[in-house]
Amino acid sequence: xxxxxxxxxxxxxxxxxxxxxxxxxxxxxxxxxxxxxxxxxxxxxxxxxxxxxxxxxxxxxxxxxxxxxxxxxxxxxxxxxxxxxxxxxxxxxxxxxxxxxxxxxxxxxxxxxxxxxxxxxxxxxxxxxxxxxxxxxxxxxxxxxxxxxxxxxxxxxxxxxxxxxxxxxxxxxxxxxxxxxxxxxxxxxxxxxxxxxxxxxxxxxxxxxxxxxxxx
Numbered sequence: 001x002x003x004x005x006x007x008x009x010x011x012x013x014x015x016x017x018x019x020x021x022x023x024x025x026x027x028x029x030x031x032x033x034x035x036x037x038x039x040x041x042x043x044x045x046x047x048x049x050x051x052x053x054x055x056x057x058x059x060x061x062x063x064x065x066x067x068x069x070x071x072x073x074x075x076x077x078x079x080x081x082x083x084x085x086x087x088x089x090x091x092x093x094x095x096x097x098x099x100x101x102x103x104x105x106x107x108x109x110x111x112x113x114x115x116x117x118x119x120x121x122x123x124x125x126x127x128x129x130x131x132x133x134x135x136x137x138x139x140x141x142x143x144x145x146x147x148x149x150x151x152x153x154x155x156x157x158x159x160x161x162x163x164x165x166x167x168x169x170x171x172x173x174x175x176x177x178x179x180x181x182x183x184x185x186x187x188x189x190x191x192x193x194x195x196x197x198x199x200x201x202x203x204x205x206x207x208x209x210x211x212x213x214x215x216x
Contacts (some may be wrong), residue, residue, distance in 0.1 A: 165189050
């Protein structure tokens, strides 16, 4: 599988990074007979197969997903026992504001190409030959909180935290004959695992947020 989400790990003031990181339109023209509705839907799907995406208002934000209570370690450090509790669950999301639209996977494929998460020469996901990307999976589960745990080797009051980098944007899909449908997509590209001493000031904004919530 290509294009997996990433994993970054931070510890105190030293930061290390470990990088882990279809169909056309469907719709119903409102036919009052089941058979007629299906025929119309197929026609719409074929018409919109060659549509184009336009993306706007792309934003990226690091979100805290989990945090542990701090615990004091003596000289030489040791293993931390407090588990990370979840405070936020990230998940891919695609919202379509009415009208026929490509599948969620197709929309996320276009979004992934827009932000550089997906490197593919294919114009659409339906044209891809063999490659797959986790970013296009609308059912992609949130990363485990206890992956990438770090053992401190010094004395201090330590806590662990986890987070993800969320990306979201608005889109407009334009069919060849001019009909358009708009919507919004959200996903995450990198997940973070952090270890910080309450007596130190973390370098990252995510670490500082975690410190305010745990050390306080």
